[in-house]
Amino acid sequence: MCVILKNRTKEKLQNGEVVVGNFTSFISPEIVEIIGNVGFDFVVLDAEHGPMGPESCMNLTRAAEVSNTTPIVRVPKNETETILRYMDTGIQGIHVPQMNTAEDARACVKAVKYYPEGDRGLSRTRAGDFGVKMSLPEFLDYSNRESLTIVHIENMEGVNNLPEILEVDGIDVIYIGPVDLSGSLGCPCKMDDPRLKEAIDRIIKLTVESDKYLGIYVGDVETAKKYIDRGAQYIATSIYGFIIPPMQDFVKRLK
Numbered sequence: 001m002c003v004i005l006k007n008r009t010k011e012k013l014q015n016g017e018v019v020v021g022n023f024t025s026f027i028s029p030e031i032v033e034i035i036g037n038v039g040f041d042f043v044v045l046d047a048e049h050g051p052m053g054p055e056s057c058m059n060l061t062r063a064a065e066v067s068n069t070t071p072i073v074r075v076p077k078n079e080t081e082t083i084l085r086y087m088d089t090g091i092q093g094i095h096v097p098q099m100n101t102a103e104d105a106r107a108c109v110k111a112v113k114y115y116p117e118g119d120r121g122l123s124r125t126r127a128g129d130f131g132v133k134m135s136l137p138e139f140l141d142y143s144n145r146e147s148l149t150i151v152h153i154e155n156m157e158g159v160n161n162l163p164e165i166l167e168v169d170g171i172d173v174i175y176i177g178p179v180d181l182s183g184s185l186g187c188p189c190k191m192d193d194p195r196l197k198e199a200i201d202r203i204i205k206l207t208v209e210s211d212k213y214l215g216i217y218v219g220d221v222e223t224a225k226k227y228i229d230r231g232a233q234y235i236a237t238s239i240y241g242f243i244i245p246p247m248q249d250f251v252k253r254l255k
Helices: 008-014 029-037 054-066 080-087 102-112 126-131 136-146 156-160 178-184 194-208 221-229 240-254
Strands: 019-024 042-046 070-074 093-096 148-153 173-176 213-217 232-238
Touching: 008 019, 008 070, 008 148, 019 029, 019 070, 029 042, 029 054, 042 054, 054 070, 054 080, 070 148, 080 093, 080 102, 102 148, 126 136, 148 156, 156 178, 156 194, 173 194, 173 232, 178 194, 178 213, 194 213, 221 232, 232 240
Parallel strands: 019 042, 019 232, 042 070, 070 093, 093 148, 148 173, 173 213, 213 232
Antiparallel strands: none
8 A cells, every 4th residue: 555655855855965876777675675674764666777667666566665665756757647657656855867858847847747737647546555544635745746857867858958957847957967967068978177177067057056956866865975065965875886786896806
């Protein structure tokens, strides 16, 4: 049964706190439970990369609920039908890749939110506990209030259009994707390239001056602290960084 929960991650952001989460593309409830049990605020179920679909996300969302972490999904693309199917699984937030224009941002909000903030299709799904605990009108208010919308700025078109994107109501977090952004700039995976640093600086400046929250992907604690000092509140990393390096070190030391 879906648990009607307050979005703790959104609440912390609104209170000025920093939240930390973990991307996973593993279709493993155990991994999601571990992420929550060790203290991450949110888990991003990565449906953009890998085989994860709405049915898998529904089961992983249950694992997030029992481990007291906010379930968020990164959808494959900014498409109304796709966003609807993932939202109906009971997730509390959504990552949308390649947000490049204000028109893209408005379409995203319309897909995530119910009337009057959007035009998401309404049905008795798991997201609203199938109508058991709340009436449909109550669920509309709940969902619009608690849902968290995170958009990725990972292309120079998005950087150039960021002032207009920041004006769109319903967008909560402007999330920097450094790796894809480096590719857009012609310096793929070169994290120290001056062009990438300049683009990130521009995103940070515009976002911290707006009413949106600043988010970014990081690979280590020191990088996270650097961006927190610059105003980032929404910090995400990847499960791979916690699994692969220790295994490599273990094998290397024994062989």
